[in-house]
Amino acid sequence: MALIEVQNLHHTYHAGTPEAVVGLDGVSLTIERGEFVAIVGGNGSGKSTLAKHLNALLLPTDGEVRVDGLDTRDPAATWEIRQRVGMVFQNPDNQLVATVVEEDVAFGPENLGLPSSEIVQRVEESLRVVGMLAYRRHQPHLLSGGQKQRVAIAGILAMRPQCLVLDEATTMLDPLGQREVMETIQSLNREGVTVIHITHAMEEAAQCPRMIVLSGGRVAMDGPPADVFSRADDLHRLRLVLPPIPALAYQLRRDGLPVPEGILDADDLAAAIASLATARIGHGRVGNGAD
Amino acid sequence: MALIECVDLTHVYLQGTPLEAVALRGVTLSIEAGTFVGLLGPTGSGKSTLIQHFNALLRPTSGSVRVAGIDLSQPRADVRTVRRKVGLVFQYPEHQLFEETVFDDVAYGPRNLGLATPEIQERVHDALRLVGVDPDVFGRRSPFSLSGGEMRRVAIAGVLAMQPEVLVLDEPAAGLDPQGKQEILGQIRTLHRERGLTVILITHSMDEAAQLVDRIVVMNSGQVAMDGPVRGIFRRADELAAIGLGVPAITDLMLRLRRRGVAVRPDVLSLEEARAAILEVVRWN
Numbered sequence: 001m002a003l004i005e006v007q008n009l010h011h012t013y014h015a016g017t018p019e020a021v022v023g024l025d026g027v028s029l030t031i032e033r034g035e036f037v038a039i040v041g042g043n044g045s046g047k048s049t050l051a052k053h054l055n056a057l058l059l060p061t062d063g064e065v066r067v068d069g070l071d072t073r074d075p076a077a078t079w080e081i082r083q084r085v086g087m088v089f090q091n092p093d094n095q096l097v098a099t100v101v102e103e104d105v106a107f108g109p110e111n112l113g114l115p116s117s118e119i120v121q122r123v124e125e126s127l128r129v130v131g132m133l134a135y136r137r138h139q140p141h142l143l144s145g146g147q148k149q150r151v152a153i154a155g156i157l158a159m160r161p162q163c164l165v166l167d168e169a170t171t172m173l174d175p176l177g178q179r180e181v182m183e184t185i186q187s188l189n190r191e192g193v194t195v196i197h198i199t200h201a202m203e204e205a206a207q208c209p210r211m212i213v214l215s216g217g218r219v220a221m222d223g224p225p226a227d228v229f230s231r232a233d234d235l236h237r238l239r240l241v242l243p244p245i246p247a248l249a250y251q252l253r254r255d256g257l258p259v260p261e262g263i264l265d266a267d268d269l270a271a272a273i274a275s276l277a278t279a280r281i282g283h284g285r286v287g288n289g290a291d
Numbered sequence: 292m293a294l295i296e297c298v299d300l301t302h303v304y305l306q307g308t309p310l311e312a313v314a315l316r317g318v319t320l321s322i323e324a325g326t327f328v329g330l331l332g333p334t335g336s337g338k339s340t341l342i343q344h345f346n347a348l349l350r351p352t353s354g355s356v357r358v359a360g361i362d363l364s365q366p367r368a369d370v371r372t373v374r375r376k377v378g379l380v381f382q383y384p385e386h387q388l389f390e391e392t393v394f395d396d397v398a399y400g401p402r403n404l405g406l407a408t409p410e411i412q413e414r415v416h417d418a419l420r421l422v423g424v425d426p427d428v429f430g431r432r433s434p435f436s437l438s439g440g441e442m443r444r445v446a447i448a449g450v451l452a453m454q455p456e457v458l459v460l461d462e463p464a465a466g467l468d469p470q471g472k473q474e475i476l477g478q479i480r481t482l483h484r485e486r487g488l489t490v491i492l493i494t495h496s497m498d499e500a501a502q503l504v505d506r507i508v509v510m511n512s513g514q515v516a517m518d519g520p521v522r523g524i525f526r527r528a529d530e531l532a533a534i535g536l537g538v539p540a541i542t543d544l545m546l547r548l549r550r551r552g553v554a555v556r557p558d559v560l561s562l563e564e565a566r567a568a569i570l571e572v573v574r575w576n
Contacts, residue, residue, distance in 0.1 A: 144333075245540055255566070257569075270548050270551055274553050277553045
């Protein structure tokens with residue numbers, strides 16, 4: 001059984017009123033345990049609406065969502081679902097509730113009614129995993145954006161979820177903060193946590209093994225980034241753009257250079273170009289890299 | 292004389308309290324009329340504090356700021372004139388929309404100037420067109436019925452309707468989808484090129500800076516760490532990395548190629564320049 005099974009999911013906001021807006025229009029997808037999936041799409045494509053269905057913050061207008069076999073429409077299952085799937089949101093300032101970092105992380109486990117020794121252990125472990133243990137007695141509002149998001153992630157990890165859903169959790173961060181959060185979720189994924197990362201940053205999506213592209217409340221593409229990025233024209237129609245490195249590789253191929261398909265990162269492209277340039281040694285244009 | 296001149300500008304928040312925090316330490320910087328300047332730096336480096344001095348929302352703790360010749364370190368400085376000349380667009384400006392209709396929201400500033408109705412109408416239409424929002428289609432709609440990108444543009448139009456000489460934008464593309472980003476940045480470039488507006492852009496994105504600005508000022512710990520033409524700044528990749536910033540993805544590729552012994556020029560700013568540089572070293576004859 002897959003961890004998340006979404007079948008023919010429809011969601012309409014303000015259903016039955018003149019303001020009715022279709023958010024999701026028939027989404028079906030399956031996410032296995034241990035996957036690392038990026039969800040991308042233009043503004044209004046349904047990304048956040050989908051995310052909120054994964055831990056029963058929103059319920060289907062039609063179709064169904066199952067988490068670890070539990071139906072999100074079953075009110076008796078809501079709390080079990082929310083323990084399995086934790087959400088991190090965009091604004092780091094809206095997610096921290098306590099005045100000390102470790103109390104913030106303890107908030108969830110305390111609500112589970114766990115014994116205090118267990119709570120202390122979970123808080124320590126979660127803060128260590130996100131690299132924030134040294135800040136346990138700090139005040140959250142004095143941390144940087146990236147640090148706040150890592151504390152928010154620790155608060156969720158303390159609930160021992162199977163799946164982490166990040167809804168544009170890197171959007172408001174500076175480049176360093178973005179890198180901190182990406183590295184944190186990559187290491188969590190290596191330890192077995194399923195990660196669903198919703199983002200506008202195509203460079204981040206390129207680092208995930210699987211990309212789901214939403215458009216108009218439907219799944220428009222679903223596959224490895226190398227495949228998705230090979231469809232530059234389709235992406236453009238979906239209000240998305242190729243990240244710079246795949247865009248340049250695509251352009252160079254159109255110029256007739258034998259650059260391999262599916263190149264995503266700068267080092268691979270540099271290697272491919274360098275080997276083409278080396279083939280020209282003796283023709284006087286390849287130097288030693290000096291000015 | 293430069294349009295904006297900061298000399299040894301220092302700003303301390305909550306001075307004399309236990310929460311005292313030095314946000315700017317001795318910033319000296321001048322910005323000429325008609326330029327397009329990118330202001331970069333990690334969170335907490337002082338960028339937002341600095342720009343709030345440009346229209347007198349904050350006053351120097353010590354040192355001075357002059358805008359169009361008006362010395363803002365003087366308590367009785369003509370703040371009204373400065374605020375008309377310098378339009379500030381904060382992060383997520385759409386959170387500040389409040390009127391019933393798009394037209395009224397953009398007209399709010401010009402009405403407060405006491406302008407005549409036809410002039411207000413003209414300014415609102417002009418400002419909306421500048422950001423690519425058709426006043427005849429959107430003017431009567433509620434700003435809250437618009438998409439995120441449209442709301443952002445209406446909020447910027449509200450600042451443009453004041454007809455500032457300087458437009459200061461704090462992360463204008465944050466949170467928009469990739470095409471929404473391109474649209475809004477393209478409109479800002481047009482404002483600069485066609486209307487001659489002086490633009491100061493705060494951004495975290497090196498790629499945005501590479502596309503748009505002439506000059507980059509890098510802030511770190513309340514000081515100016517680097518200041519110069521874009522190409523020159525991107526050649527200093529190691530210094531940028533040391534303060535947590537990178538270089539644009541394309542510049543990074545060029546540096547990697549050079550490390551592999553391929554003699555491409557390192558200071559390319561766009562995909563087109565990179566493509567030309569690569570084709571030159573790779574193509575047979």
